[in-house]
Amino acid sequence: MIKKCGYVAISGPTNSGKSTLLNAIFEKKVSIVSHKVQTTLKSLDAVKNYKDTQIVFIDTPGFYQKKNDANYFKDVLSSIDRSDLLLIILDITSKFHYLDQIEKIIENYKKEKFLIINKIDLVDNDYILEKISEIKYIESFNAIFYLSALKKKNITKLLDKVSSALPEKEWIYKKNNTTNISKEIFLAEITREGILKYLNQEIPYQVSIVTDKIVKGANYTIHQKIIATTLSHKKIILGKDGRSIKAIGSYARSEMEKVLKCKCNLFLKVLLKKR
Numbered sequence: 001m002i003k004k005c006g007y008v009a010i011s012g013p014t015n016s017g018k019s020t021l022l023n024a025i026f027e028k029k030v031s032i033v034s035h036k037v038q039t040t041l042k043s044l045d046a047v048k049n050y051k052d053t054q055i056v057f058i059d060t061p062g063f064y065q066k067k068n069d070a071n072y073f074k075d076v077l078s079s080i081d082r083s084d085l086l087l088i089i090l091d092i093t094s095k096f097h098y099l100d101q102i103e104k105i106i107e108n109y110k111k112e113k114f115l116i117i118n119k120i121d122l123v124d125n126d127y128i129l130e131k132i133s134e135i136k137y138i139e140s141f142n143a144i145f146y147l148s149a150l151k152k153k154n155i156t157k158l159l160d161k162v163s164s165a166l167p168e169k170e171w172i173y174k175k176n177n178t179t180n181i182s183k184e185i186f187l188a189e190i191t192r193e194g195i196l197k198y199l200n201q202e203i204p205y206q207v208s209i210v211t212d213k214i215v216k217g218a219n220y221t222i223h224q225k226i227i228a229t230t231l232s233h234k235k236i237i238l239g240k241d242g243r244s245i246k247a248i249g250s251y252a253r254s255e256m257e258k259v260l261k262c263k264c265n266l267f268l269k270v271l272l273k274k275r
Helices: 018-026 074-081 099-108 125-132 155-165 183-198 231-238 240-260
Strands: 004-011 044-050 053-059 085-091 113-118 143-147 207-216 220-228 264-272
Touching: 004 018, 004 074, 004 155, 018 044, 018 053, 018 113, 018 155, 044 155, 053 155, 085 099, 085 155, 113 155, 143 155, 183 207, 183 220, 183 240, 220 231, 220 240, 231 240, 231 264, 240 264
Parallel strands: 004 053, 004 085, 085 113, 113 143, 220 264
Antiparallel strands: 044 053, 207 220
C-alpha cells in the first residue's frame, strides 16, 4: 500500500473552533477548549492515522488583538510555514475579524489551502451565503467546507479531502502516536483548561502548571503544582474557603478520567513563584 503523510496547519481567529475541530476529528480530547482568548499556548502536533494517510495536525495559536506587539503573528506563521496544507477556520456566527491578515497569509502560502466555515448548525443557508460574501478572496481557496465541529458534521468529508491533498510519503510517527507532547504536559494543559473555565481572563496566562508525578496503579494518582506569579493571583486561584481550587480540581480530574479511561486521584498544590 502506498502511504501518504503530511503536516496540516489549522489557523484562524481565537474561538473559531480550532481545538473543538481537532477533538472532533480524533473523537477524544487532544487540545484544550476555552471561550477565552489565546487558549492554545503549547505547540501541539496531533497525529491522525486516516486510511493510508498519516495527518499531522498543527494547532496554531489563535489570532488575538494585542496592540504594539511586533511579533503578532510570529508563532502562527512559524507553524504555517512547516505545513503541507493550510486550513483556515472561521466562526460563521461571529464577526469575521482579521480578514486582511488572513488574505496576506494565503497570498504568501503557495501550497493548497482550505477554508472551513464552522458552526453552520446555528444559522440558516441564507445567512451563510450573505456572510461569506464578506470574504473577497474566497476563490483563492482550493476547497471550502461547511461544518459543525461540535456536532461532528461533515468531518469525514474534510478528512477525505485532506488525505487526498497530502503527498506520498512514509509516516513520520509510529502508528500508535497521538500527539508530540508528553502525558505530563498534556495533563497540565487539562488543569489549565479548568483554570480558564473558572477564573478571570487575566489569571490563566499568569500561572504555570507542572505535573510532578504520575503513578499508575488500579487508578491514576497525579500530583501537580499550580505556580502563581503574585500573592493576589494565588488567593484568586484558591478562592474563598478553597472553592475555586476545588472546582478546578474537580473539572480537571473528570476530564483526565475521560482521556485516561481510568479513575484518577488528582492532588493540586498552589505555590507562589520564587523571585
